[in-house]
Amino acid sequence: MKTRRVLTAITMAVIAFFFSATPLPVAASVVEHTFVVSQMNVTRLCKETLVTVVNGQLPGPVIDVTEGDSVVVHVVNKSPSNITIHWHGVKQWLNCWADGVPMITQYPIQPNHNFTYQLNITGQEGTLWWHAHVPGLRATLHGAFIIRPRHGASSYPFPKPHKEIPIIIGDWWQMDLALLEKHFKKEIVDDLPVAATINGKIGDLYNCSGAVEDGYVLDVEPGKTYLLRIINAVLFSEYYLKVAGHKFTVVAADANYVNPYTTDVIAVAPGETVDALMVADAPQGRYYMVALPNQAPLPDPQIPVFITRGMVRYKYDNHGEEEGDPSNDVPMVPEMPDQHDTTTSFHFHGNLTSLHRPQRTKVPVQVDEQMFITLGLGSFCPHGRSCEKRWRGNSMGAATMNNVSFQLSTDMAVPLLDAQYYHCNSTSSSGDGIKLYTLPDNPPRPFDFTNPALTPDGSEAALLQRTIRATAVRRFRYGTVVDMVFQSTSLLQTDSNPMHLHGHDMFVLAQGRGNYNASRDVASYNLVDPPMKNTVLVPRIGWVAIRFVADNPGVWFMHCHYEFHLMMGMAAVFIIEDGPTVDSILPPPPLNHPKCGSHVNSLKANELYLLDNKVVSPA
Template sequence: MNSITIDYEGNTRTGIASSLNNISWVNSSTDVLIAYYRNMSEIYDSDFPDYSTPYNFTADEFLDNITAPLQGTKMKTRAGVHGAIVVLPNEETGFPFLEPDGEEILVLGSWYVGDVNEEVAEDLENGADTPRSDSYTINGQPGDFCACSNAMNAELYFAIAQHNLTVVGLDGSYVKPVITGFVMITLGQTMDMLVTANQPLGRYYVAARQYDSARPDVTDYDQTNATAILEYRGNYTTSADPIFPSTLPFYEDFVPALSFTSRLWSLANHDHPVNVPKNITTRMYIAASMNSVTFDYEGITKSGLASSLNNVSWINPSTDVLLAYYRNMSGIYTPDFPEYPPILFNFTADEVPDYTMTTIQGTKVKIFDYNEEVEIVFQGTNVFDASEDHPMHLHGYTFYVVGSGYGNFDDVTDPEGYNLVDPPKMNTVSLPKKGWVALKFKASNPGVWLWHCHLDRHLSWGMDTVFIVKNGGTRETSIREPPPYMPPCSSSAIRLQRLDNSGEKIN
């Protein structure tokens, strides 16, 4: 068994072999932080301050090459650079390209001047919009780039002046090489890119800016450019200003984003096969919407912003769903998350009916049998004239993105165009503005898994749900027993229980 200990100091940790199967996470911060390992099964997330927490996971769940961001659970702790774990390919297969001369990690993040936690808490209490970032951040040095998007509420364009990027990996899985002058990276996503230093000696800007997919008349977004400098070694006279990338798309230009994502395909070869589920037993059609809810604020009934999936806006329970499911507790959640929207209408019309604007709230989950093969189509909507991209992320799983399109999904004609040969394998996919995206996965990782929009304001407003995957009948295909002790966390809003047999609740 290989192991590593990580001290949280806001730094990047790299060079972990693919055979690693034990991690100890040490958090000396007083904030709630999360060790967020993507594509790794059987992991209990770390969200406790001032503790060291061990993690065990199954090494054979690793896909190809993983860049896993470490981030905070609060907007304040997310709004900074926390680094990443890079899992290298095994020695038998190696890289499916020439091994690069070096490797660097760039984390694209958001920055807030004020105490963003206090601002967000106040906004959520009175039903207002959450604060926009004051700037975007970028770290690192050039080489073989592993880029992580740790932004809060925005997808980002990224480019290097006068240098092509060759995208070779996405969310821990290899893709057919894509040579491009820029990339569009969505929230929570990771990309592996190759950069060749083949330009004249000089200094070149590495730049990122927001890709804003909301209405063109909504201009109150962060229009700063995050920059770093790629500087060549050698004897030359440096210019006063580095060269800025001319290939970086403008903030509201959506065509480059669609063009880039349409070029992503899995490697799909002998060493990296594609196994798209074909015996689908559950199909879901999930509409993602902005909505409103009514609530009491200091004795006054008010209407506030909300978001939903199939007209259900998620409410965090008083006890976490994992423990409630593991202990068969009642009254914490209900297993009736709808497989289809309650009302069908023209989801992407310029004007939608008024009755679509309000939503119900609840803690509704969807339960799958072990090894069930699932197809989900996410549908964007224009409720409140607020259609925009939604980066949808599933914890504990990767999935094949088999199709996407503009407008309303047609369940007769659109599946005929599914890519079942080499679809990209992701854990975060961008649901396009006024469009749809289809994905497939096999429910082979038992447990309790969060589905959510990675835009933090939408996550906070309720655009999330939970999938529960039942045990498979053997010890190897069942949820692992919880650790003997889970330390209390005064920063958590959820009342946690000790993970022993006492059943004692902790306030």
């Protein structure tokens, strides 16, 4: 009963805190960091592994700023890999140049080179994160990005916590992750992590020659409230997080406040963040904090389930008022969902609604464009192979949006943003130009998208898998209101898909199981207080409907945050055109940004162009 009373008080206190007097704002500052990217050997599970890190830390440094601040990050690349850093969820208003996607918004930072990112933190509060945007390396190149309210913690729309703790769920690989994409392109598909981590610690479920691995420990004081800033940084798993004997009050997701609700389990997919209050109201002792991945059941391919756990440990009074030694306590273990339970995730995400605040963005009523995008696996016929008899016979796998698999030309000479801004004549050092293929509004043909018979690799799905490989883009006029339905499919697998849109937040209007049906499902749209997210989990064999306003000029990446899906091409580029006023036009790049074509000796006069907005049958 004590837990229920405390959590109810937290929920009810939101209104009281929101309407309380706020202190004077703090002057904006310039927050400066230097990120030295290098490799170092780390020993885990009795094996020394070469990992790429920032400033010798895993996770990397926390960027802690106040809304309105400017952030300057000097990246010094002392690793052998090309690097970019993406500021996940930071909207980058009129600052697409700093978004950090290689050959989309910038040249990669080459080994022994430096690059400085300049970010303006405007109109956002909450938990975001930063990570490398090169294949595989974000597993160790990542850290929290915390934006605090301009008026201080007393202006939180919930009781001020005693402490704020980043909780980063990661995975541990016993390989040089720079090789991950190379192996993948050679169709070596057995690379997998060997453990999971909380704040870089593997935890005592794993042992090395009989000695258990260190785990993350959170020391708490009885009666105090803790704000857990939870981040999923793994490459390919949604995770459930529980603390035995405790409940959470969810207060924010993806740096947007939500109506508080109480739960004993957090569901967080790769790319997502969740802010949750936890009250230390259990009897003094030790309680396991457990992170468990979920996955689709058979006949989907199964991967090992790597559970990790840390510890919530109550501080004991040093003056003898409490008896006993905490090391002698038997820690309480939470009861976790089944690894194939995706319903818990469906309900968790369905419970999110936006907290009403005066500055909250309202849902646009008028919609300008509508898109229906199927997400699934497909196949293509590589050059030099014969695939006539059966599409799957000698084909290679791809991940697709409306049967288009994203691929950047390896011969590109300038990033797409530069080509768009400067109207470069060519983006290819060969002079052939890279053709941009317009992402279609709909899949090439309708079918029963979630039919389980399509999951096994059978002939029934062969024609539905045919894939176009292209640099898929979609152009929007400034201010366009876009409705988009993401439909997961059962083609070869039934995974969920965490879809991340750079530079924008999305209103999550509705989600559902099975196939989307507009005549039925539009009526269920939440147009009053839908959550706003930068990463939207499209449920397994289900759909999600989102709405966003294309009001941030630039070239923005939209992609699945499962690393293998991204490497296989589940991505597209959204080009947002300039608006009619000075404050709706993308400014020139910073002085340190290489000018268009400066990385190549010459460019031939081939036009950069778009293909017709229709699906072309693959050759």
